[in-house]
Structure formats: C-alpha cells, structure tokens
Amino acid sequence: NAGVMQNPRHLVRRRGQEARLRCSPMKGHSHVYWYRQLPEEGLKFMVYLQKENIIDESGMPKERFSAEFPKEGPSILRIQQVVRGDSAAYFCASSLLEGLENIQYFGAGTRLSVL
Amino acid sequence: DQQVKQNSPSLSVQEGRISILNCDYTNSMFDYFLWYKKYPAEGPTFLISISSIKDKNEDGRFTVFLNKSAKHLSLHIVPSQPGDSAVYFCAASAGGGSQGNLIFGKGTKLSVKP
Numbered sequence A: 001n002a003g004v005m006q007n008p009r010h011l012v013r014r015r016g017q018e019a020r021l022r023c024s025p026m027k028g029h030s031h032v033y034w035y036r037q038l039p040e041e042g043l044k045f046m047v048y049l050q051k052e053n054i055i056d057e058s059g060m061p062k063e064r065f066s067a068e069f070p071k072e073g074p075s076i077l078r079i080q081q082v083v084r085g086d087s088a089a090y091f092c093a094s095s096l097l098e099g100l101e102n103i104q105y106f107g108a109g110t111r112l113s114v115l
Numbered sequence B: 001d002q003q004v005k006q007n008s009p010s011l012s013v014q015e016g017r018i019s020i021l022n023c024d025y026t027n028s029m030f031d032y033f034l035w036y037k038k039y040p041a042e043g044p045t046f047l048i049s050i051s052s053i054k055d056k057n058e059d060g061r062f063t064v065f066l067n068k069s070a071k072h073l074s075l076h077i078v079p080s081q082p083g084d085s086a087v088y089f090c091a092a093s094a095g096g097g098s099q100g101n102l103i104f105g106k107g108t109k110l111s112v113k114p
Helices: none
Strands: A005-007 A012-013 A019-024 A031-037 A044-049 A055-056 A065-068 A075-079 A088-095 A110-114 B010-014 B019-025 B028-037 B046-053 B056-059 B062-066 B072-077 B086-094 B107-111
Touching: A005 A088, A012 A019, A019 A088, A019 A110, A031 A075, A031 B056, A044 A065, A044 A075, A055 B019, A075 A088, B010 B019, B019 B028, B019 B086, B028 B062, B046 B062, B046 B072, B072 B086
Parallel strands: A012 A110, B010 B107
Antiparallel strands: A005 A019, A019 A075, A031 A044, A031 A088, A044 A055, A065 A075, A088 A110, B019 B072, B028 B046, B028 B086, B056 B062, B062 B072, B086 B107
C-alpha cells in the first residue's frame, strides 16, 4: 500500500515563474492537506481539501497561491510568479478522517528553491 | 503567537536510557495531539497520538502523557536507540482531530549516542 506520493522531490524556479507541486494521497484517503516548512521552523498549515472542494484555506497566502483536488488525479498546489521567500519544503498529508481521531500521513515533500 | 511550543531545540541521550520530549500548548480548544518523527529530507512520520479524554497512551517503546490542567504533554521513549535520532514534532488540533488544521511546534532534535 503506497504512502503519500509527492512530486517532484526538488523543484528549482526563477523568480516570476510558476511552480506546480503534486500530491497523490494514500489509497482510500479522500482528505488532503498542504503544509509549508521554512528552515528551523515547524510545519505551517496552508490548505485542507476533499475531492473537488476546498474545506479550509485559512493558511494560504491571499495572492499567487492556489490549490485543487480534482475528481480524478492528484492534488495540485500552484504558486504563480514565485519569489525568493517561497523557497521552502512543501509537505502534503492525507487522512481517512474516521471517527474523532484524524491521523494525517505525510509525503516526503517537495523542496522548492527560487533563484 | 505560538500555540504549540517545544522549548528544547535539542536533547542528547545515551543509548538505553529514557528520552523525554516536552510540549506545551496555549489553546484550550485543542483536544487531539500527535507526535511525529522526522529525518532530514524526509516527511514527518506519525508516531503516536492521544485525545483529551485520556491522560496516557502507550505503543511499544513510546508513551505519551497528557496533563490538560497544565496544557502540557510529553513523549517518553524507553529504551532509546540510535535509530531514534531525529527531529520530533508535537502537533495539536481542535474538534477531535476532524478539523484539518494541525498546529505544529518547532521540533526537538533528539540525538541518541551509542
């Protein structure tokens, strides 16, 4: 049973370009979460999605960032017109959300470097 | 404002001894807590969790204790092994974990020396 798959593992972009990060949840999981980790920091929540719906995007920057989780295919985190401050590790997690205990399982992350 | 705090950035322990990692939180609405372990260049790996209806949960060498009145939880690893060397993150959520938003501490780097 494959875990949460993220690709690419490393992504290099120049300022002003677009970055697309992909996440395939664990088999049977319909809840996807995106987090960002800056150096020496903990993970910061960005967005929570279910199939075709954004449930909570309270952690998403208001501009340039968007996320989707289509009916078919992986979840996508899209960053338009990247700036140096976007350089970070982006982690995706998925969960079953059964009962009251929601264990989120994480992928290996995408390390974005903006030149 | 940090709602989940791990005040020790690092901890060094001898192999075979107990490792105790601490975590404090400020939001009284948090009712579900998780510990994750992270190696460099990898994603966080789930270790153990506890809901606020319990004060202890045990899984093999790992035990998590929750003190709701003090808003404090701790992770005990007994006995510690060199392979336990990693960064440990404490995370919390409200709404029984059904809300998507996990709040993470900054992590504690554990080094277990042979």
